[in-house]
């Protein structure tokens with residue numbers, strides 16, 4: 250299967266540090282790997298409604314939900330490019346992930362079986378110097394991948410506050426060069442042992 254990367258941009262501003270870092274990493278993808286970029290701020294999702302135990306979700310036929318669903322189903326690799334907001338993913342990204350819960354219950358999609366074995370990656374920019382403050386974001390993505398039976402490639406972290414700052418984070422730029430070449434093992438919950 251040809252690899253196809255979906256980059257889900259979750260910042261509330263355009264051309265921010267997260268996107269800059271994600272684009273640096275994406276530049277290294279081999280030719281022939283397809284890339285699709287979707288900016289959630291430009292493709293707004295309505296508030297997620299939890300219908301799981303009520304009526305069935307139906308497959309959206311049009312609009313941003315359909316765009317994101319189709320792009321997600323078509324991706325071998327989903328890259329969540331979210332700035333660190335309050336130590337976790339941005340609200341745009343959180344809402345996109347909430348939709349996954351609906352898609353898990355949408356008849357005819359086989360969302361879990363389709364996504365199992367595919368790879369989830371993260372890219373984030375944060376203002377804090379100590380990267381461990383991003384552990385909740387890393388945990389959100391890693392646990393979500395484990396729940397979905399997906400592989401997890403880890404999170405590329407870069408430092409910056411105002412747009413462009415991350416281009417001075419030489420360590421992050423160096424890591425971007427090889428980030429997508431990493432092994433991405435099947436994700437495991439923290440309580441699972443080898």
Ligand SMILES: Cc1cc2nc3c(=O)[nH]c(=O)nc-3n(C[C@H](O)[C@H](O)[C@H](O)COP(=O)(O)O)c2cc1C
Nearest residue numbers: 260265266267332333334335336375376377409410
């Ligand atoms: C709503 C909001 C919450 C933020 N929360 C954090 C945080 O918890 N930790 C941190 O280090 N930086 C935080 N920041 C700073 C951003 O992570 C930082 O400016 C980052 O470069 C933004 O990424 P972007 O340029 O891709 O939008 C926050 C910024 C905003 C607007």
